[in-house]
Amino acid sequence: MEINIQAVHFTASEQLEAFIQKKVSKLDNFFDGILSAEVSLKVVKPEAANNKHAQVRLIVPGYDLFAEKTTGSFEQSIDEVVQALEKQIAKFKEKLKGK
Secondary structure (H helix, E strand, O other), rough: OEEEEEEEOOOOOOOHHHHHHHHHHHHHHHHOOOOEEEEEEEEOOOOOOOOOOEEEEEEEEOOOEEEEEEOOOOOHHHHHHHHHHHHHHHHHHHHHHHH
């Protein structure tokens, strides 16, 4: 799976990008039909405790899965987005079985 990371109005550290690659690539274990993942990171204004926004769009044949979260750190936001996408993938696979 190809993973594209976009940081809006800031430069993501190599550590953060490596963390995102590791977490998002684990979604391949749940469904091997994922073509790519588009990750977008931004800091929400005004400055607040929970202002790190992450969103991930998974491209699968004929469908997109999407989740977004805003928390106190990008790592936590990515963790929660990946958990949400794991649930969506499970539902999507059930839907595919029903066809």
